């Protein structure tokens with residue numbers, strides 16, 4: 336598989352939180368359809384980088400270009416619309432709405448985009464199937480295992496057909512078997528659908544699912560490893 | 567690793583020839599180093615000498631004559647004892663990576679650069695093993711043996727990460743000694 340086309344390019348990103356320089360000079364490129372792991376010790380700036388790349392936070396310096404547009408300069412309204420249609424996000428936990436059933440959680444982004452309820456549920460069900468959580472439709476997040484909840488979260492991140500999924504420690508709260516199942520489902524589905532994944536993790540076994548690894552240290556890129564030769 | 571006991575284990579499934587035992591070993595333990603035929607042969611001879619296995623007969627169906635071995639009762643008892651015995655949770659005392667880091671400090675070369683390169687090689691191997699275990703035709707034995715290797719490489723990597731972060735202190739310590 337070749338992932339030569341850059342989909343998202345960030346140059347010389349810097350971001351300061353209070354007096355902490357979370358990012359100092361991060362240049363990174365995500366190619367279409369690739370799975371890129373961003374690793375680094377805790378506090379190295381991984382989440383801040385993800386927030387800047389996904390347009391959740393604006394960098395203090397540097398540029399983020401997605402499909403020819405400067406995300407860092409896009410007006411709020413255009414930015415949130417683009418995020419809703421082109422990006423999906425998965426966090427370590429907490430992004431499912433506890434009062435809603437699994438299928439309603441997955442269907443929510445479609446409902447918010449104006450898709451009818453029946454159609455939204457149909458598409459949501461198909462994504463739940465791909466993540467192996469068919470049968471959990473009527474359960475609420477509190478009634479699911481951590482691994483099931485993460486697979487439901489991924490179905491929700493993918494339901495709108497994004498080009499990129501940003502995943503911040505998606506297996507951080509799971510045991511190793513559940514983590515393996517979530518990763519296998521995510522990688523398989525993303526490859527099948529040609530979706531690029533920016534995967535943040537401090538777990539080497541999770542990073543080993545990626546095509547490429549970028550390592551952060553003190554807010555800057557320390558090292559980059561291309562695994563592609565292996566395949 | 568005790569080749570004797572592994573062969574006794576394979577013989578517990580029924581009498582077999584040396585060549586079949588080698589083939590079955592390599593199939594069952596996909597990530598293990600393949601057994602050399604000579605090693606199988608000498609191990610079988612020692613098992614016979616020690617009364618743990620015996621020759622059941624010979625076959626020569628159209629090919630060269632092959633000796634068929636089977637486990638004895640004593641062999642079965644020895645195998646049962648081994649499978650219940652605790653393997654000492656000994657760390658790998660000969661840590662080549664650590665030795666190289668210390669020598670790099672002594673020689674004033676680049677221990678940090680070495681650790682980065684070693685890290686990349688470890689990650690590369692982990693990625694290959696992950697591809698092996700997630701292939702659609704991977705059976706559980708393949709998955710579990712890949713997992714075993716992955717866990718050990720992961721342990722090395724975690725050790726390398728903490729070592730890389732403490733190189734300054736280590737360098738001061740090595741230089742002072």
Ligand SMILES: Nc1ncnc2c1ncn2[C@@H]1O[C@H](COP(=O)(O)OP(=O)(O)O)[C@@H](O)[C@H]1O
Pocket residue numbers: 352353355356357375376377378379380381382383384
């Ligand atoms: N909202 C915030 N306010 C203050 N400091 C923050 C905030 N977010 C992150 N930081 C700090 O910035 C640095 C990088 O954090 P983060 O990007 O979360 O790293 P990572 O995800 O690699 O653990 C850390 O020192 C962290 O404490």
Ligand SMILES: [Mg+2]
Pocket residue numbers: 381382383503
């Ligand atoms: Mg983080």
